[in-house]
Amino acid sequence: MGIRFRKSINLGLGFRINMSKTGPGFSWGGKGFRLTRTASGNIRGTAYLPGTGLSYQKEFKNPLAKESRQGSRKEKNEHRQMEAYENEKSYALDFKNIKSTGLSEIIEAARDERPYKLLGLILVVAGIFLFFINPSLIGLSAIGLILYFYKKEGPEVDIDYDFNENSKEEFALTNKLLAGILESDEVFLIEAIAEDGNRLVISKRSPLKITKNLPGKFKTNVEVTSLWSGNFSLSFLPDALLLAETNSYKAISYEDMEVDLRAEEFVEFGHVAKDANLIEKTYLHATKDGQPDRRYKDNPEISLVEYGILEMKNSDFDILLGFSDTIIDGK
Structure with a gap:
């Protein structure tokens, strides 16, 4: 024999709380109609003619409960991605432990x-x-x-370059290459890359702002491209890469680091830049014919995208710059 429990609490103004073993339900209404939120979360509407015994009842799914389920699915999907990102490789900079290999006198002069x-x-x-x-x-x-x-700010520092014909032409070509890379719709600092199965995902990135100014107190007689991410910047001088974080500076001679320009394929779960090379759209779990694998409940559509990578590294750092347009044509 089952035991039933039910208690109703009248709150006034047509509102009532119904208590049962399955949980609380809420209702509101007046003479001839009533809306009830059941303990299961659905909405039940009841219309009736007082004194006749005639009534009509219909139950609806609660849209808020639906959003909650969608949120739950999103959380599960994010959790799944977090599990997949356990093989994540970090490219975060340890700025304090980077040793300058160039412009030592200039860096020293600018120090507070x-x-x-x-x-x-x-x-x-x-x-x-x-x-x-x-x-x-x-x-x-x-x-x-x-x-x-107490800190006394260092003086402004002028970096003057005197080019011969060959070095001037070489620097102009470098700037032209940089301009071709940075014309992309999206340019970003890659801070972490993870593996999702046998595919790569940029799991952490920061957008880069492009300027023609050097950070802090530095000035120069040539046009220099600087990239900014928060309080961190890197500037492409003719003979060195100038790194800055707040009021600290490091300069790395190009001869003391490896530079690699390449294209790589990545998975994108959301937005894809208009100028990116979209290889294909597929599913996180796909069958051989490219259809979604029905065995997986959470199986979002993904994009396979080709991004350009400019990598600069030595024993102290590994900087990855990503850009969306891999066709460097100056257009």
């Missing part, structure tokens, strides 16, 4: 100075000792901390 660092340290230590003699002297430590962390 801390002229009172030693004096500040002495006052901090003295204030701590004197505190036990006279507590009011702890103020020396506060003054010492201010002096210790």
Whole structure:
């Protein structure tokens, strides 16, 4: 024999909460009609003629519950992608551990100075000792901390280049190549690449802003292309790659790094740039004839896209720049 439990709480203004073993339900209505949200989440509409016993009832799926299920499927799909990204390779820069191999005097000249660092340290230590003699002297430590962390900005630095004919032509060709790459609809810094089966996915990227200005206090007599991602930038000088993060600078001579320009195929789960080479549209799990594999409930449509990659690396870093248009034709 089954045991039923039901309790109704009237909240006024036509609202009522119905309690049962399966959970709470909510209803609202007046004379002749009532809308009920059942414990299962559906909406039940009831219309009736008072005093006649005639009524009509219809149950609908709750659209909010549907959105919830869609959200659940999305979460499962994101979870599946997170599991697939366990083989992720990071290309994040450890800026502090990058060693400069070029423009050493220029980098040193632009560095912010801390002229009172030693004096500040002495006052901090003295204030701590004197505190036990006279507590009011702890103020020396506060003054010492201010002096210790005080920074004096370095001067503006001009980098002047004097080209011969060959070097001038070579630099012009480099800038032309860069212009061809950066005319793409999308240019981005690749921070991580993962494997999804036997295919590659750019799992983390940052869009790049393109300017013709050097970062910070640097100026030069040639046109230089700089790429910005937040407070990080890289600038293509004639003889070195200038890296900047906030007010810190590193310069890497081109002779001290490997440069590779290539095209690679990646999976995109969403938007694809208009100028990208779309190889095909398929499914995450596809049959041999390209149809979706019905064994998988979460099986989104994906795009196989060819992106250009400009890789610059040495023992301290590995920078990957991605761009959508692999036809470098200057158009």
